[in-house]
Amino acid sequence: MDWHDIPSLAALRAFEAAARHESLSAAARELNVTHAAVAQHVRALEQDFAEDLLIRQGRGVAATAAGRALAEQLGDGFQTIAEAVADLRDRNADRPVNITVTPGFAGSWLMPRIGEFWSKHPEIQVNINPSCSVVDLRQEGFDLGVRYGAGSWPKLDAELLTEAAYWAVAHPDLVAGRAVRSLHDLTDLPWVMDSYEREQHRVVEGEGIDLAVLDVTLLNTNELALSAALAGLGVTVQPRSIVERDIRSGQLVKLMALRDNGLGYHMVTVPGRSSPNLRIFMAWLRRTAREDRENEKAPGGAGAS
Amino acid sequence: MDWHDIPSLAALRAFEAAARHESLSAAARELNVTHAAVAQHVRALEQDFAEDLLIRQGRGVAATAAGRALAEQLGDGFQTIAEAVADLRDRNADRPVNITVTPGFAGSWLMPRIGEFWSKHPEIQVNINPSCSVVDLRQEGFDLGVRYGAGSWPKLDAELLTEAAYWAVAHPDLVAGRAVRSLHDLTDLPWVMDSYEREQHRVVEGEGIDLAVLDVTLLNTNELALSAALAGLGVTVQPRSIVERDIRSGQLVKLMALRDNGLGYHMVTVPGRSSPNLRIFMAWLRRTAREDRENEKAPGGAGAS
DNA sequence: TCCAAAATGATAGTTCAGCTTACATATTTA
DNA sequence: TAAATATGTAAGCTGAACTATCATTTTGGA
Structure with missing residues (x-):
């Protein structure tokens, strides 16, 4: 023309x-x-x-x-x-809100809570895509990612959702009678980890532990690793927000908090890309995370209903 | 929308x-x-x-x-x-160039010369529409009008083409031996005029002649009036540019020039409306009129070839 | 493997197309 | 006949659209 x-x-x-x-x-x-x-x-x-x-x-x-x-x-x-x-x-x-999350976050934080969102907003469909790797939101057409990290990804906006240092946890029976001052006190126990959760590997190494000397069973998903820990099959390290509920219920015990280096789960979005449904969903995430923190501070730490 | x-x-x-x-x-x-x-x-x-x-x-x-x-x-x-x-x-x-002209101008000035334009520009079609009344160029879709007047029409552009006061003319035999100082000296002769050419009527009245006292034969077209004058059937008044050639050739004699009140033939256009073909045609009109004036000034007044 | 060419990305600054404002004129309706 | 509602026109304003410039990325060829 x-x-x-x-x-x-x-x-x-x-x-x-x-x-x-x-x-x-x-x-x-x-x-x-x-x-x-x-x-x-x-x-x-x-x-x-x-x-x-x-x-x-x-x-x-x-x-x-x-x-x-x-x-x-x-x-x-x-x-x-x-x-x-x-x-x-x-x-x-x-169109539905397309989100990508780590499997660990999906299985242990989001899915147990998503029912509340669905009952409050039946008109909003949320497509949850667990992914082990970092997804290019722009290229793959995602509205939102929930990522664990420091909150700084190039060309993306990030907003802290849950401050979540990693905790080492195990079934109470597995560690009965042990005094735990560092991860070194746990190296003789069996461990369970997710094959793909790089951060799990990284935070353990960050405590000065050589993964090669651990008796580690690698599982294909973090759900499986968590289930194995809940079954007393080994020590695991998980983001705090993932295991808080199981600790409160007594199914797991917190052995120690790993070094807090400013990491947490973040809501990650593409600048300029928004929709009413996305905003509603993010507001719900924010509110839910805040309520969790407030419940944690309440006397006796009553579990969320 | x-x-x-x-x-x-x-x-x-x-x-x-x-x-x-x-x-x-x-x-x-x-x-x-x-x-x-x-x-x-x-x-x-x-x-x-x-x-x-x-x-x-x-x-x-x-x-x-x-x-x-x-x-x-x-x-x-x-x-x-x-x-x-x-x-x-x-x-x-x-599309052709659509022009409207007075019949007098068409028959006596334009048509005798248009052959030259046609041979120079066979690719340009010119639609010539003789009209007795003033035509609304914009409304009727005309590119150009050639009008006789003072050159001032509302909302239109006008460019003088031929300065053309009216002349009173007649066949030499009709006026042989007469001294003519004013039109009053001709009131006893027969006259021929175009029924519709309002300007002919107006310029005669402008010399103080009451048309009612004249022996006037009105004809349906100016061509007929001019032909009658050439046949010795009466005095006629015509714009100078119409009769110059017949005077040079001796077929008519100029009796006198009528009062020159700034009239002439003008090329009239709608502001902003133009096309390459129109510009070419107008340039040819300008050049042809200028050549006519130059021939008039040459010794012996040689006719245009 | 390196460099130059050609592309996209981003931003500060410029400019005039597109518009508003205001008033004039024309048409129609009550 | 006057008021309402339309179009016509021109002066003036402004921000959308652009340019200029530099940075970064990608690719092809030497």
């Missing part, structure tokens, strides 16, 4: 609306401008084409034969454009 | 071109802007839709699924608009 030869789209749009309405004033209302703006566009087009397109007719205007032909085709073109925009907006209005 | 919800047409056009070319730079070239302009438009649209439409792909860009769907529909819309404009321009490019 040689755009050099095509007049201003604003002018063509103004003319089409005026021809369709047979009124400069009505066209102005449709376009949210003054009648003077429409009149100027029309006259500029007539100058460009060296031909009348609209003529005055009483209190309104009428298109000439050439003007009618032009306006009809332009109307088709602008209608197609308007529909294209509407189609995209419609697709976005109802 | 609710234009509030529709982003900038310039942005939609920039995005469509970038998606089609899979390149911001190529889109920029098509749109005659810089790549930065295209990039800004695309990012603004992505912000508005809260969704990626184009992603970087090596040295180029690729549309996302949503972007492809949008771009395809937009392409259809812009193509329709481009075709509408092209259709109107095509209709204008070849």
